Amino acid sequence: METAQPTVVTTEGLEALLDTLRRRGYRVVGPTVRDQAIIYDDIASIADLPRGWTDAQEGGRYRLARRDDDALFGYAVGPHSWKKFLHPPVLRLWHAERDAAGVRVVPEPDPDERFAFIGVRACELHAIAIQDKVFLESGQIDPHYRARREGAFIVAVNCAVAGGTCFCVSMNTGPKAEAGFDLALTEMLREGEHHFLVEAGTDAGNAILAELPHRLATTEDLAAAAAVVARTAGSMGREMRSDDxxxxxxxxxxxxxxxxxxxxxxxxxxxxxxxxxxxCTSVEESSDLAGAEVSRSRRWDSCxxxxxxxxxxxxxxxxxxxxxxxxxxxxxxxxxxxxxxxxxxxxxxxxxxxxxxxxxxxxxxxxxxxxxx
Known part of the structure; x- marks a missing residue:
């Protein structure tokens, strides 16, 4: 990929990004407020993003709180992870039907949707890379994971807030997204302006960015974005020596x-x-009361x-x-x-x-x- 100069978009440019992804056939998923938490779900516009919300986190404690600005990504992470979409909690593997002609086994078809993930944090990019190792690179390929992972478009967000339980600096996984994304945003609110520094990580990201209203980033923009990440890195809620x-x-x-x-x-x-x-998962089989249909499903399990x-x-x-x-x-x-x-x-x-x-x-x-x- 030819390295492109970072650019800057406004909230209108971010809205255009969501529209462009949807127009290209992606299912756009991002953070939104529901049930007193910031979760990941389908979003239609930036109005669905958690504008002005943050999260207060400590051991055994999670609460939403209002910010004093209109930041769209001014929180850490909620209870959901992108694993929910790439490695679903419940997945039917196949089902079988019995009729007068005999038994017919019907494999579950691969999903025909492509995901666009909005607001992926650096730690979450590393988590996706780890699951890639498990499901795609460990010698046994999981076709269900591969079908969801291939073609996914990832819009990362560099963290402007460290949660009370974050320790990504200790694990060398954040708070800045370094790889694994198509586009990476750094949200900047200064002097009444609401801008996003945008960096492309792939050719697909460059192609999308070319369709958005944007301007080239200035030296001041780059310095402001770097300051956001540096401030977050210096305010981790936890630390853990991990080298040994x-x-x-x-x-x-x-x-x-x-x-x-x-x-x-x-x-x-x-x-x-x-x-x-x-x-970790377990496999379950179930049948209807008439014994005419049976299915096998995989669901999350725990050690x-x-x-x-x-x-x-x-x-x-x-x-x-x-x-x-x-x-x-x-x-x-x-x-x-x-x-x-x-x-x-x-x-x-x-x-x-x-x-x-x-x-x-x-x-x-x-x-x-x-x-x-």
């Missing part, structure tokens, strides 16, 4: 801290449901459930201690052994949406500080 966490956890599998966290953990699985990289590790004779991980240790050591350590990368992107969702506020960064710190110096 693989070895740290694997040499502490019998640490007493696992018992302490198990005493608090409800094994509800919230952390795995909101995590943008967790990918926190008793049934997930069940084999003949019982569950391999029957205690809360074993299940929490499995999740945390896989996420931060053995994921490297499987996929060559961490399974954590520092988004902080597992901390925010844990009902009892268990903090993965605090658990790592406690184990590290217990070792002899």
């Amino acid at each position: 966490v693989h070895e740290l956890l694997l040499r502490n599998l019998d640490h007493s801290r696992w018992d302490e966290v198990a005493a608090r953990c409800l094994t509800c699985g919230n952390c795995t449901m909101v995590c943008p990289t967790c990918f 926190f459930t008793m049934d997930f590790s069940y084999i003949h004779g019982g569950s391999v991980r029957s205690s809360a201690r074993a299940r929490y240790r499995q999740w945390m050591t896989h996420k931060l350590a053995t994921w490297f052994d499987q996929f060559g990368t961490s399974g954590c992107v520092g988004c902080g969702r597992c901390i925010t949406w844990c009902p009892v506020g268990i903090d993965i960064t605090e658990e790592v710190r406690a184990i590290r500080e217990s070792e002899p110096q």
